[in-house]
Amino acid sequence: MSAPDEFETIARLLRPLATAPEAFGLLDDAAAIPSRPGFDLVVTKDAIVEGVHFLPNDPLDLVARKLLRVNLSDLAAKGAVPYAYLLACAWPASVTWPQREAFARGLAEDQAAFNMTLLGGDTVATPGPLVLSATMFGWVSAGAMVRRSGARAGDLVQVSGPIGDGFLGLKAALGEDIDPALADHYRLPNPRLDLDLIGATACADISDGLLADAGHIARASGVAFELDLDLMPLSDAAAAWVAAQAGRDAALLALATGGDDYQLVATAPAVLPGFTVIGRAAEGEGVRAKAAGKTLAPAALGYRHGN
């Protein structure tokens, strides 16, 4: 079979994924989303790059699903219900037809799992690594998007599940002696669309690392966060890894800064269902963290304030 081409990729692999009438079967230059009075359209766009956000040998069905899921995780953090997405793929010539088929299969699988449809996008060639981006659309009741900026002093800071499995999952995927189940978590995160954020004053998903993403909320809200890393929920594998490290503080800090967890960090006056409290918002700015009762030096927190 000849080298895959972009027209054929669209016609054979992507068109079957675009079944909603507003996608016009990908035969048009654009899609048209009808107005939905009483709702806001939540839009987010994330890009992933081969060798940066996924490994060159990762199977492309998992890469496709990861692309959708990192965007779905943003919708989850905003309290939005997934609706549809646009896709831009820059393909290296080296990606074979069966690999492209696997990519489309992964999209189809997660479209079905998350009740979404493909609305359009672009498919181009690149002399470099595979670069993918998705624009994801979801619906919230008008004005009800959970923002980063609503945290108030006194709110409880809470997370939706284990912290650090993304960090350890990357190590496992790179062949370190860590529970291989965590590598699956790294390759295929699980966006927390199952949670109810009613009552949350602010929320973000944990993609850059707990401390960085908590810092985004603190900064957007104009408050400080005081976190206790000993309160972080850990998977059995992460707890075992921490126990095997020389320094417990440094190990907890590595989990709290590693990223790719795709859990949610939220604030609310009360505990949200399914969340675990790890600290509290206070007057001031920045994120302070302690472990084993000791405050960790700010420089050790290792995240950027710039964003």
Added chain:
Amino acid sequence: MSAPDEFETIARLLRPLATAPEAFGLLDDAAAIPSRPGFDLVVTKDAIVEGVHFLPNDPLDLVARKLLRVNLSDLAAKGAVPYAYLLACAWPASVTWPQREAFARGLAEDQAAFNMTLLGGDTVATPGPLVLSATMFGWVSAGAMVRRSGARAGDLVQVSGPIGDGFLGLKAALGEDIDPALADHYRLPNPRLDLDLIGATACADISDGLLADAGHIARASGVAFELDLDLMPLSDAAAAWVAAQAGRDAALLALATGGDDYQLVATAPAVLPGFTVIGRAAEGEGVRAKAAGKTLAPAALGYRHGN
């Protein structure tokens, strides 16, 4: 100054471009677009790759503006009014801070020119060439998007301006002895948002080449197109280039298949204001073209039917 970093790029260069309240100052995971009853939201997404869609030495302010304009051209073809965009940038480490500043300056300039605002997106690093994608939003009255699929047998096929300047502009940009003004056209196309498409039964912008994009309309509409390449409007530079070629038919065909014109090709029962008729829709399928009264062999048309 240290190497540019993604957080700083967002904070310093992109945040000032995101002034609409629905962008939340790029401090959130997502934007929220309020419902606009009576209107449909037209969405399109195009990607461009260094070395494929623009030249490695092209100034990044022009690249930014080209990125916006290729997407705006899609909105123009749909009869939509520009509203906002999302941006995904995969930056090579080699792109310097002044180059990134130029990029943001280009965005700012065309945001103002086309009355748009930045809503969000993603900024990542890549080991490969610069890859950019924009998701562009525009508004049309509910149900009024001009589609590719509405052409009917008997409609006039018409174009909004000179054909082939994109093709020749690329040659000029690559240093061939062609009017340098055409290189500017290649680097900075002009989306035809100034046209009124009322009465158009179908429309597409000319990015893949006149024959290819006309073919998209014919296919989506289930009709054939019969075009006369001698009726194509040509710029003075293109007319001079055709006159200098050994074979006139082949020269016209090159202009009609070259792409990057960013004019519009439309169908309507009557001539649309500002358009030039180049043929007619008929029962059947495919695109037939003639020049100097002779029908050109279908194989010579050189475009793909797949899309």
